[in-house]
Amino acid sequence: MKRRMLKWIRNLALLAYAAFALFPLLWMLIISFKHDREMYHTIFLFSPTLENYRVLFEKGDYIGYFLNNLWVSAGAVILSIVVGVPAAYALARFKFRGRESIAFTFLSFRFAPEIMVILPLFLIYQRFGLYDTYLGIIWVYQLLTLPLIIWVLRGYFEEIPPEIEYAARLDGYSWFRVFLKTLVPLIKPGLVASALLSFIFAWNSFTFPLLLAGQNVVTTTVAALQYLSSDTVHYGQMAAAVTISILPEVLLALFIQKHLVRGLSFGAVKG
Amino acid sequence: MGDLWIRGVSKRFDRVLALDDVDLQVNNREFFVLFGPTGAGKTTLLNVIAGIHIPDRGHVYLNGRPVDHLEPNERDVAMVFENYALYPHLNVFENIASPLYSPRYRQPKEVVRQEVMRIARLLDIDALLERFPAELSNGQRQRVALGRALIRRPEVFLMDEPLVHLDAKLRHQMRAELKEIQSQSLDTTTIYVTHDYREALSLGDRIAVISRGRIEQVGTPEEVYHRPASEFVAKAFGDPEMNVVEGELIEDSGRMYLDLFGQPRHFPVPGDLRNILDHHSSRAVRVGFRSKQIRFYPEDPEGKWLAGRVYSFEPLGATAILIVKVGDHSFRLRVSSEQSWEIDQPIHLAFDMDRAFFFSASTGKLLARSEERKGDVPWPS
Structure with missing residues (x-):
């Protein structure tokens, strides 16, 4: 009896949380289909319209912002993987002086709020010609994506017994092949999860592209500001823009879900 | 290949x-x-x-x-x-x-x-x-x-x-x-x-x-x-491990004895080892006996053997491990589990000196062993 009560309470709590978490998204979706004149009525009955979406795509520049965001986010994640996977391996496997300090330094990228480091970064970017370039934004996104990938994958590499590597070497594979054929499949769940999370961080980043990019590299997050004009706020268009901009994240998460399985490394060694 | x-x-x-x-x-x-x-x-x-x-x-x-x-x-x-x-x-x-x-x-x-x-x-x-x-x-x-x-x-x-x-x-x-x-x-x-x-x-x-x-x-x-x-190798092979005790070589009326527990007459050194042990610089040696080289009797009417007391008796199916204390030293013996022993029961040990191992007390290296007799192979092959 008591257990059933507890179960009920737990489910109710979960339901309440789900509503709390999902309602804003639902509200955003509803707004994106409303006319501006119905915007301030908190009623669920309205005449739906695609007007907001039409305006969004008619001007055409939104697609450009969207692609910009895709390039810089994907570029940042790919660069982080290329750099971070070997770094994570080295931090997990090799003993060298200052290993923990280096690992901690990577983590410390995330300590300071973005707004605190933005001014020096802005000056540096101006000086080096990185301001308002794709490379510059991808570069600064490493602060968001690299620590995550390194720290998640380091744990995965540490879990793989070195004997598996040795065994593969003795089977006649070079180190690089062992890395690609044996180690990468074993860290894949971690790689997929951390890459997805990094992508979301990069995709949703606002401060960096707002202040370190100008007209060339406008991302969707920054573009959303355009709907705040001096006299009015175009909530409908804003909601439509945001709705479209979360689509890649949702699609990626759905596609990647089946790779997010843990426990692949069990059974490698004595149990 | x-x-x-x-x-x-x-x-x-x-x-x-x-x-x-x-x-x-x-x-x-x-x-x-x-x-x-x-x-x-x-x-x-x-x-x-x-x-x-x-x-x-x-x-x-x-x-x-x-x-x-x-x-x-x-x-x-x-x-x-x-x-x-x-x-x-x-x-x-x-x-x-x-x-x-x-x-x-x-x-x-x-x-x-x-x-x-x-x-x-x-x-x-x-x-x-x-x-x-x-x-x-x-x-x-x-x-x-x-x-x-x-x-x-x-x-x-x-x-x-x-x-x-x-x-x-x-x-x-x-x-x-x-x-x-x-x-x-x-x-x-x-x-x-x-x-x-x-x-x-x-x-x-x-x-x-x-x-x-x-x-x-x-x-x-x-x-x-x-x-x-x-001594390390000797102890590593065999279960229970070899019993090693420290003793001193002494001469008595032309024969060499090993002074263990102050009772040298129980431990005559085999004749063929004498030569080798004579050349050893020190009189102190360590002597090893495998379990099989120690016989034991509950009674000792003629006073021929070394007296000790049963410290523990641990049956392991067909065999058992018997630990015997002589003074401060314990001997581990593999015995038949059919005969059971009481704790603190008197027991008398007879040592097969012809098969004893003599090790240097300082380095632990084997000094000598009498002509070994084959046949006490301890493992099934």
């Missing part, structure tokens, strides 16, 4: 000297056992041979050629790891076939299939080929790990305690199977690491006893058992 020489190999990990100037020569087609306690450096030595660790000093030669500069994948050695080290993302078939897919040992697909089937049948895992390592029992994983090594025809097989994680019954069965495989289809040099003296004695053509990174003795099972080079 390989002679393996190890010359002066030393390896240090931080402050631990794992291997200290190791010299070994392993002959072609030999089943060579590396035996020693945990942490003695056995695995490190295997890893040096495999090229996983690079020795600080010394060289490894395969068929007379140095292989120090070769990467593990270029050395043509196969290894079975203590923890099996299977590839968790590959099934049993792919695990066993892995060497034959590699750039170095690549075989045509059909050959790979046939070979995997042959090995799987040999190891009795042909029904498990589709399974993943996580779905196997420890005994099955161990066989897969063995299969991944056996599918190749390397110069040298390295086996690192492959049976240690199996339960006792399975271990026994696998030991017999391994011996069978070794004699029938494995005419390759094999180096087998173990800390189980029974495994060492039953499998090895020769045994190298290693302790704290140093080789204590290399010899056939008979040699290491009957003529141990040191």
Whole structure:
């Protein structure tokens, strides 16, 4: 009896949380289909319209912002993987002086709020010609994506017994092949999860592209500001823009879900 | 198909000297056992041979050629790891076939299939080929790990305690199977690491006893058992371990006696050892008796034997371990469990001095042993 009560309470709590978490998204979706004149009525009955979406795509520049965001986010994640996977391996496997300090330094990228480091970064970017370039934004996104990938994958590499590597070497594979054929499949769940999370961080980043990019590299997050004009706020268009901009994240998460399985490394060694 | 020489190999990990100037020569087609306690450096030595660790000093030669500069994948050695080290993302078939897919040992697909089937049948895992390592029992994983090594025809097989994680019954069965495989289809040099003296004695053509990174003795099972080079080796083989006591050599009316517990007349030194012991610089020696060399009686009407008291009696099925205290010293004896002993019961010990082992008190090296009599082989073969 008591257990059933507890179960009920737990489910109710979960339901309440789900509503709390999902309602804003639902509200955003509803707004994106409303006319501006119905915007301030908190009623669920309205005449739906695609007007907001039409305006969004008619001007055409939104697609450009969207692609910009895709390039810089994907570029940042790919660069982080290329750099971070070997770094994570080295931090997990090799003993060298200052290993923990280096690992901690990577983590410390995330300590300071973005707004605190933005001014020096802005000056540096101006000086080096990185301001308002794709490379510059991808570069600064490493602060968001690299620590995550390194720290998640380091744990995965540490879990793989070195004997598996040795065994593969003795089977006649070079180190690089062992890395690609044996180690990468074993860290894949971690790689997929951390890459997805990094992508979301990069995709949703606002401060960096707002202040370190100008007209060339406008991302969707920054573009959303355009709907705040001096006299009015175009909530409908804003909601439509945001709705479209979360689509890649949702699609990626759905596609990647089946790779997010843990426990692949069990059974490698004595149990 | 390989002679393996190890010359002066030393390896240090931080402050631990794992291997200290190791010299070994392993002959072609030999089943060579590396035996020693945990942490003695056995695995490190295997890893040096495999090229996983690079020795600080010394060289490894395969068929007379140095292989120090070769990467593990270029050395043509196969290894079975203590923890099996299977590839968790590959099934049993792919695990066993892995060497034959590699750039170095690549075989045509059909050959790979046939070979995997042959090995799987040999190891009795042909029904498990589709399974993943996580779905196997420890005994099955161990066989897969063995299969991944056996599918190749390397110069040298390295086996690192492959049976240690199996339960006792399975271990026994696998030991017999391994011996069978070794004699029938494995005419390759094999180096087998173990800390189980029974495994060492039953499998090895020769045994190298290693302790704290140093080789204590290399010899056939008979040699290491009957003529141990040191007290360490003598104690390592046999259960219960050899009883070693410290005593002093004395002369009495032209004969040499050993003064143990102040009762030298119980311990006459055999005549043929006298010469050797006379030349030893010190009078203090350590003397070892295996359990079989100590007889025991509940009564001693003529006062011929050494008196002691039963300290504990631990039945283990057909046999039992009896611990006898004489003064402060305890003797461990393997006895029949049919006769039971009471704690503190008086007991009288008779020592077979003709089979005693005399060790130097300072270095622990074997000084002398009377002409050994064969026939007290302690292991089933």
